[in-house]
Amino acid sequence: MKKLSLLAVSALAIAISAIMIQFQNGNPSVETITFFPLNDAVKFKSASTSLSLFQDKKNNQHQVDWRVHSSLDREAYLRQDMGLLFVNGVLQKKFAKWEQDTADLSQEERISYRESARYDAISFHYAELHGDGNRITSAQRMSDDMIYVIDSPFSPLQSFTIAKSNQEKEWKKVLDQSVRNRLELSLKHAENTFRFKVSDYLSIPLDTIRRYEDQPFTGFTKQETANILGKLWEGLYKYYYLGIKKSDGTTIDPIGSTMPLILIAKDKSHLLVVTQTSTRESIILKQRL
Structure with a gap:
């Protein structure tokens, strides 16, 4: 390998x-995570990464909820999800979860930050499957999400993914x-x-x-x-x-x-x-x- x-x-x-x-x-x-030949007969029913802003600050910092979920179409010998969260292009948080003999995995984290930022989250969803004759195969999928958070003393706390207003377009350009x-x-x-x-x-x-x-x-x-x-x-x-x-x-x-x-x-x-x-x-x- x-x-x-x-x-x-x-x-x-x-x-x-x-x-x-x-x-x-x-x-x-x-x-x-160990790569094995991909099994085309095995599929992920769903895989998602989501970011959402809490409306209330804590300790003068805004908070973002980070969730990762995946569901395979069958139980696997090993299920693993790995997530990376970048804030303004720098790794801010990471998590990984693994379980045996399951199809579904879910994770959630809360991130605090003090200024306007671009959040990029990407996840790798993985399954290791054991078949007849000790044959080991795998299934994989990715998911991602991103949001912009405007945290400024000159405007209300807000977030967006697609910039619509002139203010959002300007913040998107800057970030x-x-x-x-x-x-x-x-x-x-x-x-x-x-x-x-x-x-x-x-x-x-x-x-x-x-x-x-x-x-x-x-x-x-x-x-x-x-x-x-x-x-x-x-x-x-x-x-x-x-x-x-x-x-x-x-x-x-x-x-x-x-x-x-x-x-x-x-x-x-x-x-x-x-x-x-x-x-x-x-x-x-x-x-x-």
Whole structure:
């Protein structure tokens, strides 16, 4: 199975070997997502991610309700849901849930924040199925949601998804530009650090990845794209959600890191996942295609 590996600025071979050993000999009690061949006969009946603003503040902070739900069309040996919530392009919250011998999963969190913000939430819904002859297959689906929250002393607390009024359009423009600037700086810093050319890749922010459930990546079939997505989320869980391994060998919580950018090589050989930690260190994960 192809894995994501960490590229360090120096001692590249040692860094790759170290991270592979880490996950081959890791603590087996830590639940993970493992990609198995997709089972086309198994479907998710529903999968949803939702964000909604509470109208009352608490401790001078607004609050957003974050809910994730998924339902498979049958019980699975293992059901897992993983959710990531970004505020203004930075990972603010994360959660994951897993249960055996069930079809349905639900999770809910409340997030507090003190200023106007763009919220982007994306979830990966996964099922591991055991069949006859020890055959293991999987099913997967993504869901997402986003809202803008206007939290200003000059206007009432409000939220929207689609900007309608002039005020909403102005706030959308400001908040979108803020996220764009943050991700562009993250990408530029990684390009300068690791000496690759962004022009050689198709760049996809993680908050837009769900569209590729319905359309394939350029140059790939729909089935190939589904397999790439499954392995991508396996790697994101192991090397991002559970902790980011830095170039010095230490592991840092991903909270405070920038939204991952998925870079797919135009020669179809590999993809990169680019992020910047809360301590402003550029990190690249690589997956062979």
